Amino acid sequence: MKVSSNIGIINALLRITFGLTFLAWSTAKLSRRPWCSKYVLIMILSAMKVGEGIVRYCPITELFQKQSFNMSPLKNSADHKESKQSKPDQFNFENLDLTDLTQQLNEVSNGENHSNQANHSNEQ
Numbered sequence: 001m002k003v004s005s006n007i008g009i010i011n012a013l014l015r016i017t018f019g020l021t022f023l024a025w026s027t028a029k030l031s032r033r034p035w036c037s038k039y040v041l042i043m044i045l046s047a048m049k050v051g052e053g054i055v056r057y058c059p060i061t062e063l064f065q066k067q068s069f070n071m072s073p074l075k076n077s078a079d080h081k082e083s084k085q086s087k088p089d090q091f092n093f094e095n096l097d098l099t100d101l102t103q104q105l106n107e108v109s110n111g112e113n114h115s116n117q118a119n120h121s122n123e124q
Contacts, residue, residue: 005056006065015053022046 023046
C-alpha cells in the first residue's frame, strides 16, 4: 500500500507545533496529577498529530476526501463536462438586453409614485 501525502506543508507545520505544545502541556499536567487519565488521552492524540505532521498524511482527511468523492452527484465524466458547459464561470453581458428591464423598472416606479400621490391626497 502506497501512502501519498494529503496535507500541505503549512498544515503539517501547524500539526507538529500544536502537537508538541499539547504534548508538553499534558506531560506537565500528568506529572502533577498522575491519577487523571484524560491527560494520557491528550498525550496520545498530540503524539498522533505530531506523527501526521512529520509524515504529512492524515487518515481522517483521506476518509473525508473519499467520502465527498463518493457522494458526488456526477458519476460520469461526460455528465461533468456537460454541466460545466451549461454553467459558465462568468456572466455573459453581450447577450443582455436591458431595455425590458428598464421599462419594467420605470413602470414599477411610476406605479409607486401614483399610489403614493393617491395615498397622500386621501390623507389631506
